[in-house]
Amino acid sequence: MLNRRSLYFLLLLTVVSTRLYADDQLVRIGVLSHRGVAATLRAWTPTADYLTQSVAGRRFNIVPLDFDEIESAVGFGEVDFILVNPGIYVNLEVRYRVSRIATLNNRVGGTPYNVFGGVIFTRRDNSEIFALEDLKGKSFMAVDETSLGGFHMAWRELSAHDIDPYRDFSSLQFGGIHDEVVMAVKERRVDVGTVRTNILERMESDGTISLSDFKIIKAASHPEFFLASSTSLYPEWPFSKVQHTQNELAQQVAVALLNMPPGHLAADAGRYANWTIPLDYQPVHDLFKELKLPPYQNLGKFTLFEAVQRYWYWLVASVFILMFMILMMLWVLRLNQKLARSKLHLERQYELILNSVADGICGVDKHGNTTFVNWSMEQITGWEAEEVIGRDQHAFLHHTHADGSPHLADECPVYRTFHENEPRFVHDDVFWKKDRSSFPVEYSSTPIRDDNGNALGSVVVFRDISSRKQAEEDARQHRMELAHVARLSTMGEMASGIAHELNQPLTAITANSHACVRMLESGTAQPGKIPDVLERIASQAERAGKIIWQLRQFVRKDQPERSLVDLNDLVRGVVVLLEPEARDAAVDIRLEFGEDISQVNVQHIQIEQVILNLARNAIEAMSEQAAKPRVLTLRTTNGGSSAVIVSVEDTGPGLDEEIVKDVFNPFITTKPKGMGLGLSISLGIVEAHQGNLYVDSTLGDGAVFRFVLPVTHGEE
Numbered sequence: 001m002l003n004r005r006s007l008y009f010l011l012l013l014t015v016v017s018t019r020l021y022a023d024d025q026l027v028r029i030g031v032l033s034h035r036g037v038a039a040t041l042r043a044w045t046p047t048a049d050y051l052t053q054s055v056a057g058r059r060f061n062i063v064p065l066d067f068d069e070i071e072s073a074v075g076f077g078e079v080d081f082i083l084v085n086p087g088i089y090v091n092l093e094v095r096y097r098v099s100r101i102a103t104l105n106n107r108v109g110g111t112p113y114n115v116f117g118g119v120i121f122t123r124r125d126n127s128e129i130f131a132l133e134d135l136k137g138k139s140f141m142a143v144d145e146t147s148l149g150g151f152h153m154a155w156r157e158l159s160a161h162d163i164d165p166y167r168d169f170s171s172l173q174f175g176g177i178h179d180e181v182v183m184a185v186k187e188r189r190v191d192v193g194t195v196r197t198n199i200l201e202r203m204e205s206d207g208t209i210s211l212s213d214f215k216i217i218k219a220a221s222h223p224e225f226f227l228a229s230s231t232s233l234y235p236e237w238p239f240s241k242v243q244h245t246q247n248e249l250a251q252q253v254a255v256a257l258l259n260m261p262p263g264h265l266a267a268d269a270g271r272y273a274n275w276t277i278p279l280d281y282q283p284v285h286d287l288f289k290e291l292k293l294p295p296y297q298n299l300g301k302f303t304l305f306e307a308v309q310r311y312w313y314w315l316v317a318s319v320f321i322l323m324f325m326i327l328m329m330l331w332v333l334r335l336n337q338k339l340a341r342s343k344l345h346l347e348r349q350y351e352l353i354l355n356s357v358a359d360g361i362c363g364v365d366k367h368g369n370t371t372f373v374n375w376s377m378e379q380i381t382g383w384e385a386e387e388v389i390g391r392d393q394h395a396f397l398h399h400t401h402a403d404g405s406p407h408l409a410d411e412c413p414v415y416r417t418f419h420e421n422e423p424r425f426v427h428d429d430v431f432w433k434k435d436r437s438s439f440p441v442e443y444s445s446t447p448i449r450d451d452n453g454n455a456l457g458s459v460v461v462f463r464d465i466s467s468r469k470q471a472e473e474d475a476r477q478h479r480m481e482l483a484h485v486a487r488l489s490t491m492g493e494m495a496s497g498i499a500h501e502l503n504q505p506l507t508a509i510t511a512n513s514h515a516c517v518r519m520l521e522s523g524t525a526q527p528g529k530i531p532d533v534l535e536r537i538a539s540q541a542e543r544a545g546k547i548i549w550q551l552r553q554f555v556r557k558d559q560p561e562r563s564l565v566d567l568n569d570l571v572r573g574v575v576v577l578l579e580p581e582a583r584d585a586a587v588d589i590r591l592e593f594g595e596d597i598s599q600v601n602v603q604h605i606q607i608e609q610v611i612l613n614l615a616r617n618a619i620e621a622m623s624e625q626a627a628k629p630r631v632l633t634l635r636t637t638n639g640g641s642s643a644v645i646v647s648v649e650d651t652g653p654g655l656d657e658e659i660v661k662d663v664f665n666p667f668i669t670t671k672p673k674g675m676g677l678g679l680s681i682s683l684g685i686v687e688a689h690q691g692n693l694y695v696d697s698t699l700g701d702g703a704v705f706r707f708v709l710p711v712t713h714g715e716e
Helices: 004-020 037-054 067-075 086-096 148-160 178-186 199-205 247-258 265-270 282-291 304-310 312-356 375-381 393-397 413-420 466-522 529-555 567-584 604-622 657-662 678-688
Strands: 025-032 058-065 081-083 099-108 111-113 118-123 139-142 171-174 192-196 214-216 238-241 272-276 360-365 370-373 424-432 438-449 455-464 563-565 588-593 600-602 631-638 643-649 692-697 703-710
Touching (some): 025 067, 037 247, 037 265, 058 067, 067 086, 086 238, 118 178, 118 199, 139 178, 148 282, 192 199, 238 247, 304 312, 312 375, 360 375, 393 424, 413 424, 413 438, 438 466, 567 588, 567 643, 600 604, 600 703, 604 631, 604 643, 678 692, 678 703
Parallel strands (some): 025 058, 139 192, 588 631
Antiparallel strands (some): 099 238, 118 192, 118 214, 438 455, 563 600, 631 643, 643 703, 692 703
């Protein structure tokens, strides 16, 4: 409120100005009195004086106007220029053809700015309000219903958070001036208030409040704008001419404002920096359109008569387009009927094709539910189509492994097909029938993709391989019997050498036993002689027992179980059987074992048979030559981290190229009395262990047979 001294000063200034410019034509500047009449006169009278000095023959006077006085003052020509907030200006621009000639450059300290926003605030000690969402049900005060910075900007932010200020507050009040809103919040008469930016800072500068007593709701961050704000920023107040004001005068005023020197007394009094060219006020128009405020309160409302009158040509065009669309719709309906018939025909053909396939086929969607099955699927599993369509295929078809353990859905290849959008083929798995019996299958799962390549599900095609598995088992049994017969045949050929080998330790045992008996009967036995003789007897007995144990192991039938074995130990055992035949043929056996040889998971009897077959072939091949040294080398090496290699190398005559090509085929032999089955059986045994057997040989330079076995990491 204006005190007596300030009022006396303003009256004195008015009287002096009136006397100095008594003969000049009066120009009235209407100014929105948003902080009260006294504050308005104190802030803007120096600007009017500056214009009086700058524009010859004119005397400018400030007319403070409340929010509800502005429209009538402009409408009845009571002012020549108007300085109001951008929201009021937009309405005056549309209704009364008011036009802006300059925009205010406000300031914070020494920094000029020509935009401003709204501030939504409450007391700092209010523990119930921290965000806009907390305002529902609280009391709220704004400056005026027509105030842009004091209400409209905050309204827009509230609407963006689904808050209607006329519906969601316990009370909505208008203080008339910014200072009243701030004081109402400070004095706890309302919970929340909103004012334009820089009001709080100016009131703190005046000593009226302390900013530390308040907190800003939804504090916004704007680069190069240093004032506290809660909303978007909009252009500052425009200085505008009303319609009846002469353009020449408006031009002189605009030039004077734009040429106001920095730091002028008028700018200091109004707490602004200077003036700039008129800014674009379209953001304010957009705000009013969004909130449907005047002059856009009827935006979107349009009568039928106005529409016909304004857009008759579009209506005529629309009628023609509508008729064309009706004709097109009839044509499309006819095409749809043809397509429906074609679709029905294709579906019947599709069903016929599905049912003609001997393999079981079913469709699965992205949730694992069955979408269709063919006739073979029903026959193989015993499930009817009506019983499985719409059900989880994994739950009734693929739920358990062959050993009865649960098959988790996450591990199901069908599920992974449409989850990873990759086809899969499974060679050996188990499906379950309706009667809860299982059967072995091989199946493919192929993703069904949409136009963008995304998986919609999968198609499963499976085949019952029970007959094939039985045939494989019969073949395996036949191969085992054949291998056993081959071992018996081999032992028959080796019988004389083994008998001679056994005769030596038995003869030594007999001789030493009789000698020991004679010494004991004659009483001539020396105390140190008897233990020595008995030790020789035990040694020879162990040797004979080892030969007999190895012989029994070799000739017995294969056991189906595999076990982890050390190939070095396996080779040493075979050498026990080979030594008699090698001595008879004057063949020197050399063993070259690799260090840290990995264990392999094999049927050790079968692998012994392979080594024995290859070694005996090498001995027989070298026995036919006399000039060259006869050396049989048995070697083991690691083939990287995943395999072990066993080599059987001889210094015999070797094999020519034609024999090498067919050496592993049945009934192919270089022996006069051979049957040609040994290498074929050996190859079958190695391949059954997922290995490989091959030969390197040059005629005249001996031969090297190698077989590779995969390494087992851990127990299987």
